[in-house]
Each structure stands twice: as C-alpha cells, then as structure tokens.
Amino acid sequence: MTRLAVIDFETTGISPGQGDRATEVAIVLLEDGQVVDRFQSLMNAGVRIPGFITQLTGISNAMLATAPSAAQAMADASRFVGPLPMVAHNAAFDRKFWQAELARIGIPAPQPYVCTLLLARRLYPQAPNHKLGTLVDLHRLPRTGQAHRALADAEMAAALLAHMQRDLRQRWNVAAPHCDVLLKLQSCTKAAVAKLLATAKHSIA
C-alpha cells in the first residue's frame, strides 16, 4: 500500500510568521492513484479575512463565524493524516501553515512533503507555466468544484500527482514511482532529473 495525503489550505495571507492564519483545510487520501478518502473543514482562527481574500476564495467572515475553531479543525486534520507522507502544490507554502497551525496546539508535524510544483517543473519543463490550474488543463484533468477552495484544489493536486505517477511509469519506465522516488526526484536539480530520466529509465529507486 502506498498512501499519500494531498493537502491544500486557504489562508488569510501568505505568511504565518506575519500573523496570517488558515481559514480552510482539505485533505485527499490517494492510494495507488485512486482517491480513497477526503477531509474538509473551514476553521475559525479568530482573525478577520481581508476583502481581497474573500474575493479570491469566496470564504467570508460570516462563513467562519459558525465554523469549528482552528484548534478543533487542525486536531481533526492531524488525526485524519496520521503519519502519512503529504503532498501539496508549492508544498513550502502548505507545509509552513501545517506546521504553524499544529504548533499552536502542541501537535508535532513530522510528515515529509512531496511538492507537485517542483515535480512538474522537472517533468514538464515545456508547460507554459506551473500553476496548478494550468497543469490540470494542460493534462486534461478534471476540475472539480470551485478553484481556490481547499477541497477542489486538493482534488486537482491529487489528480496531477496521479497523472505524474502514470507518466513516470509509462513515459520514463519508473516501475514504482512512490513517495521515496518522488522525494528523490524533487530533491535533485532539474538538470540531474532530466539526465536521470533520459539515461537511467530503470534505476530510480
């Protein structure tokens, strides 16, 4: 079994170090390329949402007024993920909110993070850009729900990851593109990955 937890946060901004907080979290469990479970929750961290964020995400202060507390939502999310490796598009962003929100309630966040942005830059250098929506459209993957809502974006990231795993098997003959292989690919330089995929189709492990 190779289970991964694909996560996406909606937040009040881009930096938890500057006081930004999560407003919604969604997690999709992916097993061998198939979605097997989902978790989604708005969360009330007791902060106001800037107007431009409401315009971007559709999440309003009124919606959060009746939402679970951030502490409750993050505790539930942590239980849902357990020790599974995690995946996100631009993982540095979601990882810092995952760690910051869990640190507030004293829960460790040791999970490794696979980054679909780093992988896409290595596997699809010809893409016009590497935004999540662009990559989903480029590979004709389904858009489910409203963009910039956590569950829709997590589902798209999961679909993108499953597509990349299929491509690694079919185009580059990587027999088992699981977590360890993905982490190795994203930690190599782009040039090293291109050489690896071109010359050593069976040796990535």
Added chain:
DNA sequence: TGCCAGGCCCTCTTTAGGGCCTT
C-alpha cells in the same frame, strides 16, 4: 518611519537579481 515570505531556478550568475508559485 517604512517595510514586512521564502524556496526554487534561471541568467545579462556564482562577490546577484529577479521571476515564479502559494493565499
């Protein structure tokens, strides 16, 4: 007072700067 992310990656590079990507 004014400003405030940060890691990755490319290039007119490496004694640096700027675009990308996430909200």
